[in-house]
Amino acid sequence: MNIYHSRMLMTPQAAEAAIDAELPGLPIESRPLSQCVGGTLRENIFAERDYPPFDRVCMDGIAISSETSRRGVRRYAVQATQAAGAPPLTLADAESAIEVMTGASLPWGTDCVIPLEHYVLEEGVVSLTGSVNDTPFRNIQRRGEDGRHGALMLEAGTVLGGPEIAIAASAGLARVRVSGQPAFMVISTGDELVEPGEPIAGHQIRRSNTYAVIAALRARGFDRVSNDHLLDDEAMLNDRLALHLATHEVLILSGGVSMGRFDLVPKVLKSLGVREVFHRVAQRPGKPMWFGVGPRGQGVFGLPGNPVSTLTCLVRFVLPAIITAMGTRRAPAERIGLAKPVHFDQPLAYFLPVSVELDEWGQPWASPRPTNTSGDFLSLIGTDGFVELPPGPMTYPKGFVATLYRW
Ligand code: AMP
Ligand code: MG
Secondary structure (H helix, E strand, O other): OOHHHHHOOEOHHHHHHHHHHHOOOOOEEEEEHHHOOOOEEOOOEEOOOOEOOOOEEOOOEEEEOHHHHHOOOOEEEEEEEEOOOOOOOEOOOOOEEEEEOOOOEOOEOOOEEEEHHHEEEEOOEEEEOOOOOOOOOOOEEOOOOOEOOOOEEEOOOOEOOHHHHHHHHHOOOOEEEEEOOOOEEEEEEOOOEEOOOOOOOOOOEEOOHHHHHHHHHHHOOOOOEEEEEEOOOHHHHHHHHHHHHHHOOEEEEEOOOOOOOOOOHHHHHHHOOOEEEEEOEOEEOOOOOEEEEOOOOOEEEEEOOOHHHHHHHHHHHHHHHHHHHOOOOOOOOEEEEEOOOEEEOOOOEEEEEEEEEEOOOOOEEEEEOOOOOOOOHHHHOOOOEEEEEOOOOEEEOOOOEEEEEEO
């Protein structure tokens, strides 16, 4: 490919921006808290109350007035017991104590908790042993110390893990608004492809891309994933793609987007009303990539069929675009230095498979693991992902810092 022609193509950054601009946001749904793990929050969550909502006892012991203790009083009559979950009692007089349990509301009239290992209790009277710490609010978590009523606790775009779900529960929410998962249709195309488990002839190829794509989607928590296989046949492509467009939000095709006589995918998609946003990106591998938007806002990704291209384009473009369409805040790019110099002679962005290795100081480096061709997916074994190097021709020196995309 000559330089002039490549300049006509979109850069990966422009392709990414075009996808983000064209792919509509995915719908919001309300789900019970127990079904929200891994989901993206689509509302702000505010504190229902102060945290903690009352002065909270944090040790089992007795609650007293610290002032009485500072006057030198060492014996207290135990008036009552205050358990967690009971409304706060009131201290009857300054020389009494109320037995308190962890999590209880601090009794009115007390301001200090003495843990039970610092006194003996005999016949309803506590005698302090040794010196005790009677600083006011010792062993008490003050009301509002962790957070204030009405404060923003979780922002829309947050991915919900254990701590976030606990916060939503503490805000009193039984259900929260999260992004719905898109229905994915993963489609392989090609007359040469044969399903694993089926007999295969010497001139045929195993249908492996579909499994790689499904695995990458499932590994990221997507579970509405179906798949189909289509021959390089215009009528079949037309009928089945029409059906898939009617029933799915995201179509991920592999194969059939290059310049060959049987690369019919762009033509058929266009005839079905899928508007082409771009075809071909100045990158290696994956130059023939196609992207369009269907009449109902369906995202249609036509990935080149060579297995390394398919996976690279999936990770570089499709997965981040879905995450953005779900309203998820994107994690910052992971940057890494090359462990050794790399030469690349094309005026294309270069997606170079790497393994991440730690040096003697524990510093990560990207060790280049180039494939023979974009069909050589065996070389991906043991790699962690790829780095995106800017267009050549260029020798990228050792230590050259690039963005890492993990498989
Ligand atoms: P294409 O993009 O259709 O020209 O395909 C490029 C190469 O990728 C061909 O050698 C195909 O056999 C191979 N290929 C296409 N689709 C798949 C697939 N689903 N699994 C494995 N290899 C594929
Ligand atoms: Mg093909």
